[in-house]
Amino acid sequence: MIEPTTPDSCQHCLMKCDAFQALSLTEMEILHQAKYDTTYRTGEVIAKxxxxxxxxxxLNEGLAKVVLETPGEQDIIISVEKPVFILTGPGLFVDNRYHFSVIAISECRTCYLxxxxxxxxxxxxxxxxxxxxKTMGERDxxxxxxxxxxxxxxxxxxxxEALLNLQKFIFETNPFDFILTRxxxxxxxxxxxxxVSRILKEFREEGLIEIDDRKVEILDFxxxxxxxxxG
Amino acid sequence: MIEPTTPDSCQHCLMKCDAFQALSLTEMEILHQAKYDTTYRTGEVIAKxxxxxxxxxxLNEGLAKVVLETPGEQDIIISVEKPVFILTGPGLFVDNRYHFSVIAISECRTCYLxxxxxxxxxxxxxxxxxxxxKTMGERDxxxxxxxxxxxxxxxxxxxxEALLNLQKFIFETNPFDFILTRxxxxxxxxxxxxxVSRILKEFREEGLIEIDDRKVEILDFxxxxxxxxxG
DNA sequence: AAATAATTATGATATATGTCAAGTATTAAA
DNA sequence: TTTAATACTTGACATATATCATAATTATTT
Structure with missing residues (x-):
């Protein structure tokens, strides 16, 4: 269960997202006052x-997937994101719409500006x-x-590549709790x-990884x- | 052959790229003074x-391709661009490097700021x-x-999709001079x-397009x- | 114009990956 | 706990696409 937001959570964000470190105390104050937040459960849509x-x-807590939707087609997951992730996209200066969806893949907490x-x-x-x-550029x-x-x-x-990147940048432990479905x-x-099943089986058989229930361990980096x- | 640059070419650009329409006369003046330009022949690298x-x-004249290079792999052409195209990319605020190459696919003229x-x-x-x-967002x-x-x-x-888009946004006539190789x-x-050859052959046989030398005509939009x- | 190089066309074959189907395991609901 | 729903595994088979080889065009240089 996610704990209620602490009053200094903006401070927390300040430490973690680059852009907000550039704010003056006054600007911070305004931001802090305007702030409110929400929790999402797995599968819920944070941005559509x-x-x-x-x-x-x-995104201040939890993990989310960034998804390109196409009617009648399989989704494309662009990335998996962990806090602090700013849900901004290319529509911000174009049509003020989201061009992807962001969906919680674990319990998540967000705040808003x-x-x-x-x-x-x-x-x-x-x-x-x-x-x-800079943040937007890095994503590109x-x-x-x-x-x-x-x-x-x-x-x-x-x-x-996916296993290595997810382990290194998102889950950060080994073994890790692999919350994505096949x-x-x-x-x-x-x-x-x-x-996916078949490739994972091969990897298991060759001793590269171990899968136990929902835990994945990388054995041979x-x-x-x-x-x-x-590849 | 490309004609020498006219002194009012900044004015021309001003009309064509959105961002530069926001400049004041003073700003324009500075920009105009600092300006110099170059021509490129087909195949030459404009940005590496x-x-x-x-x-x-x-890019003020000619056509160029935006290319993702990977050592040992086939290039990926991200887009084909026509004037006025501003060669900016995600590295601008990140590492100040190009993350793609831009290569002339016809005689090109560029200017610099x-x-x-x-x-x-x-x-x-x-x-x-x-x-x-906004321009960067549209590209994303x-x-x-x-x-x-x-x-x-x-x-x-x-x-x-490629034929339709190139015809509509880049070549703009029909038939058009299809300058890309297979x-x-x-x-x-x-x-x-x-x-590519095989698909184009099918399209020709089904009467969807006609290819004559380097001219392509779309017959059945x-x-x-x-x-x-x-697809 | 001849010669060389580059591009395109086309066939035969190989291979990676998707599709369909059936069964098992796991999780959620009643 | 039983039932239902969802997720996963595995096999047999289909198919899209790549690879390789060779010939035919077309462009470029000499």
Whole structure:
């Protein structure tokens, strides 16, 4: 269960997201007053593709998936995100809509900042703006790598890469609690759930990983890295 | 052959790129003074992935391809661009490097703005900044669509989509001078050049397109759109 | 114009991956 | 605890797409 928000949670965010470190005390104060927050359960939609962006949402606790939806097609999971993740996207200056959905894959807590306040900060605080765009730029760079990976690696390579990245940047322990379903891992790596099953089985048989219930342990990092590269 | 630059070419750009419409006369004056330009021949690299971003480059004439390079792998063409195209990318606020290459696919002319000047404009002119980010956001949205297309459409669907989009947004006439090689069309649609050949042959046989030398004519837009959708 | 290089076309074959189906295990609900 | 629903595994098979090889065009250089 998630604990109630502590009053200094903005301070917490301040430490974790780059952009908000650029704020003056006065700006912080305004932000802190305007702040309110929510919790989401697994599967709940935090941001919906196509919906207007009314607030800047910050994921403060829990894990979420960023999903490209296409009617009649399988979802594409662009990324899995952990706190502090700012749910901003390319629509912010274009059509003020989300161009992807963000969905909780564990219990999550978010807080909100009115979008007008965000624009004001961007317009008046160049340092904040620069850091904010830096964050967006970093995501784009990752997106390029996703495109490369999805186009040029074979299934084993993509699964290896996904396991390594999720372990390193999201779950951060080993073994870790692998909360994605095979379906989701397939949406993340661009393949069917059946193919995911088969590749994981191979990896298990070759002693690269161990899967116990929902726990995954990476046994041979080097070999996985190798497969990921050669993929 | 490309004519020498006219002195009012900044004015021309002003009309065509959104962001620069936000500049005051004084700002324009500074920009105009600092400006100098170059021509490139087909195949020449206008911006190189990994190289530092010293200037904001603007493509003022000709066509260029935006390419993701990966050592040992086939290139991925992210987009084909026509004037006025601002060669900015996600590295601008991150590591000040290009994360893709931009390569001329016809004779091109570009002009340059020192990157410090750009940062100054962004910091001091909120309207300019907003329009600039709008342009970047629009590109990201297109990138999402590329990911969708590459992952979820079959070869015929991807080729249809590519032909329709290139005709509509880049070449703008019909028939049009199809300057991409089969290899490049393959890099644009995520397949081998042989597969491109075969699909184009099918389309020709079904009377959807006509190819004469380097001229391509789209004969049946509706059918192509259909294939693109169902792909 | 001849020669060389690059691009395109096409067939035969290999391979990666998806699809369908059936069964098992796991989780959630009654 | 039993039942129902969901997730996972595995096999047999289908299919899309890549690879390789070779010939035919077309473009470029000499």
């Amino acid at each position: 593709q196509g919906a207007p962006i009314s607030h800047l949402v910050s 009115e979008i007008q306040q965000l624009h004001k900060l961007i317009d008046t605080n160049p340092d904040f703006a620069r850091r904010f765009y 760079i990752l997106l390029f790598n996703r495109i490369r990976s999805l186009n040029q690696k074979n299934m084993a390579g993509r699964i290896s 379906q989701e891992l397939g949406e993340f790596t661009g393949m069917t759930k059946e193919s 080097d070999k996985l890295r190798d497969i990921s590269r050669k | 992935q990994g190289a530092p971003i010293s200037h904001l480059v603007s 020192e990157i410090q000047q750009l940062h100054k404009l962004i910091d001091t002119n909120p309207d300019f900044a907003r329009r600039f980010y 949205i297109l990138l999402f669509n590329r990911i969708r297309s590459l992952n979820q459409k079959n070869m015929a669907g991807r080729i249809s 290899q490049e069309l393959g890099e644009f649609t995520g397949m081998t050049k042989e597969s 509706d059918k192509l759109r259909d294939i693109s959708r169902k």
